[in-house]
Amino acid sequence: MNNKNESVLIIGAGLCGSLLALRLAQRGYKVAVYESRPDLRKVAISAGRSINLALSDRGLKALRLCGVEEKARKICIPMKGRLMHDALGNTFASNYSGREGEFINSISRGDLNALLLNEAEKHKNVTIHFNQKCKKVDIENNIAFFIDEETNEEFSVTFDVIFGTDGAGSVLRKSYISERKFLFSYSQNYLNHGYKELEIPGDKNRNHQISKEYLHIWPRGDFMLIALPNMDGSFTVTLFLSYDEGEFNFNNLTSEETITKFFEQEFPDALALIPNIKEEFLNNPTGPLGTVKCAPWCYKNTLLLGDAAHAIVPFYGQGMNASFEDVFVLDEILNQGFEDWNSVFKAYQKARKKDTDAIADLAIDNFYEMRDHVANPLFKEKRKIEMDLEKHFPNQYFSKYSLVTFNEHIGYEEAMKKGRAQDKALLNLIADDTVQTHENMTKEELKTILELVIDQTNEILAKDSVAGLKI
């Protein structure tokens, strides 16, 4: 384990792979990274998926560990909450937290990836090879088989340790299945919804046309539109829509007329800001949304990390954050003095899997919350109370969203259990009128609510733990 001459192969130089390369290089290992696509710092390639992402505390924690947090923050746009746009064009805001200084950040996937590649390459013990696509891995003998995407030349490389950070379609994961060396459990579940990206350009002075302080949401029940700001004044807009259900869906929005009709009917205010809607809609790809769960994540000296181990739907804005946190947790395990890589990998999975399973489930919950519940009066009242509680009792109340997004010192599983029980408690108290709110709640009134919520939450948690339920 302490033999820093061991050679480490990382398959995939995306967000997780490039951060992992940086960290392992900092720890002194000899690292080679093989990436199937061209170098995104030299060739303009479509990232293939979301152009920008929400970066929050768990991701920042891992960037901090690697000494790149401040550089990343320089290319971030803070978003303090959601701004909802209803069908009549009215807007209302809902902050992510009632505490000061808790916000999420919009960041360009390409710029962040480039930053991490630059930092990794500063280390002499790192080499990054682009246009090298892994075709399979002999997991018994640590041999990875590649094809050079430019020359079509095929070759193989042998390493002491192999990490698969090659995303949701991981070749290392496929090799676990195809080589049949052990019992490998695997599930992949798609939503009936896909996504398509569009653009609200900046104005002629490269300023944002709508507030850049918010993540904008147009919730419409069965579908929704969201928008995150970019540094150049534009917004990346994402439509989440069913492939084949409802009056309008991806399968039937195939002509300029239907696309215009759909946007005029559902998102007239957004339509006014997207000048190239028809071209973009017809030319930009529609991407699927799925959850991958699998176990074990490791075999001998190989390990899956990031989306390769646990791809999730994007509705909690946590896929990248979780993948970065993987690197943080692995680093902690590496500090524990294990004798060999397989023991490290097993300990890592034991520490980590319950948390990535939890965020996968939370992300599905948030799909329904964002497209539907955010506009529901009960939900709005709950969020208002939560904001007031967080503002007046910043050390005592943390909403589920805050537990997941801003409390990086607790795991996702703990955040999920506590957050779900708390949600149940608060919604019950509002629904049965035990808790009533008005415009100017006093601290005393809020304290009474806080105590009720804490009591009920503890009761729910206790009952569920007796029943052995996950909640």
Ligand SMILES: Cc1cc2nc3c(=O)[nH]c(=O)nc-3n(C[C@H](O)[C@H](O)[C@H](O)COP(=O)(O)OP(=O)(O)OC[C@H]3O[C@@H](n4cnc5c(N)ncnc54)[C@H](O)[C@@H]3O)c2cc1C
């Ligand atoms: C629409 C959408 C919005 C999202 N929004 C957010 C958000 O707001 N916040 C957030 O935290 N997360 C978000 N995510 C999730 C986030 O994109 C992923 O969790 C993150 O990219 C995972 O990083 P990764 O490095 O594990 O995988 P990837 O980013 O997929 O990187 C994998 C890399 O491996 C390379 N590769 C693949 N196959 C091979 C091969 N055979 N050989 C060599 N190289 C290979 C790929 O080219 C790529 O560079 C979103 C995802 C989607 C789809």
